[in-house]
Amino acid sequence: MTINHPAALDPHVRSDSRFHPERLPSPLTYYSQHWRLPSPDSQGWVHVCCVFHGDEQSSLAINLQSGAFHCCVCKAEGADVVDFVMQFYKIEIETAAKILGGR
Ligand SMILES: [Zn+2]
Numbered sequence: 001m002t003i004n005h006p007a008a009l010d011p012h013v014r015s016d017s018r019f020h021p022e023r024l025p026s027p028l029t030y031y032s033q034h035w036r037l038p039s040p041d042s043q044g045w046v047h048v049c050c051v052f053h054g055d056e057q058s059s060l061a062i063n064l065q066s067g068a069f070h071c072c073v074c075k076a077e078g079a080d081v082v083d084f085v086m087q088f089y090k091i092e093i094e095t096a097a098k099i100l101g102g103r
Pocket of ligand 1: 050052059060071072076
């Protein structure tokens with residue numbers, strides 16, 4: 001299953017003056033709420049059980065620096081924690097930003 005939310009990458013939405021990326025939690029802070037995180041590699045990547053499909057093999061790679069994520073099984077992917085929240089809760093970017101405190 002592929003989950004795509006083009007709006008997440010839409011620069012128009014991202015540049016909305018009501019969107020305050022500096023208020024978002026760091027990827028490390030946010031992802032720590034979902035998983036007991038292993039130590040990242042030198043690039044900031046860790047592998048955890050994917051929350052987008054029934055995973056038992058830590059198929060989801062998440063980056064604790066950028067917030068990017070990618071699942072090699074269900075192909076879920078995104079560029080930051082906003083993308084993650086949108087896809088996890090199946091919500092629009094406005095709501096995701098509100099949940100994360102970015103607006
Ligand atoms: Zn997956």
